Amino acid sequence: MSAPTPVAGPTAVRRQLGRQLRALRDAAGTSVDEVVAHRRLGISRAKLFKMEAGRHPVKPQDVAVLCAHYQASAEETEQLTALALATAGQSWWHVYGDDVPEWFSLYLEIEPAAAAIRTYEAELIPGLLQTPEYAREVYRARNPDDGEIERRVALRMERQAILTRDNQPPTLHVVLNEAAVRREVGGPDVMVEQITRLRQAASRPTITISVLPLKAGAHAAMESAFVILDFPDPTDDPSVVYIDSPSSAAYLQKAAEIARYEAIFGHVLSQAVPILEYQP
Template structure:
């Protein structure tokens, strides 16, 4: 085990993290409006009982999006906050990923990432070997899944691809609800012929098209850059709307597990690594693919 692996904290339960994030933010909205629990419960038109409000603010149960939307409107939250909290409510029902796509497509250690990704305001990622799931074409995603799971049947492959395509919807939300995505790819990612020349040509075109969106930045770290700060690992840094209530998160995975890092020393280290590689990288539009 490397020293880096030894320092990784263990994954935590995805639903618990998301529900607690949602609860803290709902409680802050209520107190900023100057409303007590009694006053909220007294508003019968809201349909929020005392028990339900305590469970929502305490992060004890999954939340119904309609309940969260009603509370946001009552508290006077703006559209961006309302959509962010409604998205968290959907993510709090994380078992739905398994229900829809199956455990093969959503291993337990990946479920937390799926919970929190839709709530992120900024996503920074360095990838050494493959296109990030948020930017993969269906053909590319299928080739990657089959390579990782050579015994997979067509149904498993289809579910995995469907999951990738479902996740990508967050990039096309109306602004400002869509996250800012900044991707740095090792040049090997572009040159590796996953699925053959036609699949890769379509994939690179997908990257170029995505990079025209105002919320997406894609760069390529050329081989000519030589040794660089991210040579030992790929990673994702997720930032959220309120870093005080929802601190940033670093996600690092392996074929059978994942680490979710939130210590400030880890956040600072990975932010520094990303800063170094993005300064050495070229915009995808300038890369001669």
């Protein structure tokens, strides 16, 4: 039996609910102080902050109270209380427990909700496109004594199901530094299988893979690999830039930051060649 397709986790739902509650409050012309001053609402400053920031599960009754105060429509109230119910659910990856670092958990929550994923990778093939043996070798190189490698590989393979799901799979646009393609992770046989996997993936209409040749020299993305996640409704769910390291991650959401990384992606893409045309 195949693994279930990952779905957006409760954190992603909380973020969406929080933005919509903030938008309702703004549309009503109501400040945080005014909400807190209405003691009958039972909403403290701390609670409202956490609700709008998407930090914690939200009770449907709290949402209903706020919707009534903001004079939201019955349809809006029904939609938001339904979202509130989903904020307390379990994440699809919860079965992997401690195998998921806290700083990576948010990414696993929001990746399945993305409508488009754009990524530049300098050193290795992105996890969404790795073969099991390639992923296994990456984990062995990182920590040869790790007794949970197979579980980590299984999690990575399960993530890939979003690319072939029946319901609106995200578009994936990858630019790989040529070094990532030429580096023999696991040896020649593993790399032959991995490159074949890349070419097969690139034949899908929703996936584009390009290679940035080494002869391109200095380029705009030399400082860091990154992922840009775009969501179906950019108004309710703005894009996120994800940058990680071995022990932490950054999630950039300011408009200027997004624009900067979109420009960087555009620059490296302009110098790259489609993998189906690439010759090592």
